[in-house]
Amino acid sequence: MxxxxxxxxxxxxxxxxxxxxxxxxxxxxxxxxxxxxxxxxxxxxxxxxxxxxxxxxxxxEPPADQLLIKKFLDNDNFLITSFNSYNALGVGTTQLYNKQIVYNHLRSGDIRLGNKLFTFKKKSAFPPKPTKEFLVVDLINNLDYLAEDQPKILEKALEKAMSLNKHSLGHAIEKYGTPRTRKLLAKKLLLCQKN
The missing domain is CATH 1.10.10 (Arc Repressor Mutant, subunit A)
Known part of the structure; x- marks a missing residue:
C-alpha cells in the first residue's frame, strides 16, 4: 500500500x-x-x-458549523450566535445579518472556516445556549453595531428586560453585560422598583 x-x-x-x-x-x-x-x-x-x-x-455536504468551530478551537466551550437572534425578542429588530459571531475564550477576529466568515469574540463568560435574558443584555452590548434606529431599539429592549424574570436578568447583567449595559439596565430596574 x-x-x-x-x-x-x-x-x-x-x-x-x-x-x-x-x-x-x-x-x-x-x-x-x-x-x-x-x-x-x-x-x-x-x-x-x-x-x-x-x-x-x-x-x-459541507461540515456543520458546530464541528468546524469545535475542531478549530480544539474545545466545545463556545457559543455561535448572530444579531438575527435579537429578532425573536420582538423589540423591533428586523434587519437580517449574514455574520455569525462565535463567543469563546481563545480567539478574536474574522476567520473564514469552510465557505463562511465567522467573527470570533473573546469573552470571559457566555451561556451554553442563549436565553432571552442573555439576548437582551447582548443586544444592548452590541447596540452600536445594529443597522436599525438605535435609540428606539434600546427603549424597547429596556422595556422587554423589565418583563423578564428579574433573578435571571440580574444574573445575565452581572455575568454578560458590559459596564455601559449594566449601568443602563440597573437604572431601568431602579426606576421600575420606585414606580
Whole structure:
C-alpha cells in the first residue's frame, strides 16, 4: 500500500482533521495533503483544517458549523450566535445579518472556516445556549453595531428586560453585560422598583 493510500485508510467521511493529527500517518504530510486536496478527497476548510466530505444526492455536504468551530478551537466551550437572534425578542429588530459571531475564550477576529466568515469574540463568560435574558443584555452590548434606529431599539429592549424574570436578568447583567449595559439596565430596574 502506498503511503498516500495508507493515510487515506485512516480518514472517515464527514470528519474534520487538523494537519497535526494527520501527521502521525504520513512522513511527508504537506505533499500528501496537497495531493489529497488537488484530487478532491480532502477540502481545506480553514487554517490547517481539512474536511473529508460525505457525498449526498446534491453533491458534497459541507461540515456543520458546530464541528468546524469545535475542531478549530480544539474545545466545545463556545457559543455561535448572530444579531438575527435579537429578532425573536420582538423589540423591533428586523434587519437580517449574514455574520455569525462565535463567543469563546481563545480567539478574536474574522476567520473564514469552510465557505463562511465567522467573527470570533473573546469573552470571559457566555451561556451554553442563549436565553432571552442573555439576548437582551447582548443586544444592548452590541447596540452600536445594529443597522436599525438605535435609540428606539434600546427603549424597547429596556422595556422587554423589565418583563423578564428579574433573578435571571440580574444574573445575565452581572455575568454578560458590559459596564455601559449594566449601568443602563440597573437604572431601568431602579426606576421600575420606585414606580
Amino acid at each position: 502506498s503511503k498516500l493510500n495508507e493515510l487515506k485508510s485512516h480518514l472517515k467521511k464527514g470528519n474534520i482533521y487538523k494537519r497535526d493529527e494527520l501527521q502521525k500517518w504520513s512522513s511527508s504530510i504537506d505533499r500528501h495533503l496537497s495531493q489529497l486536496t488537488s484530487n478532491g478527497v480532502l477540502k481545506k476548510v480553514g487554517p490547517g483544517l481539512y474536511h473529508f466530505p460525505k457525498k449526498n444526492a446534491f453533491g458534497f
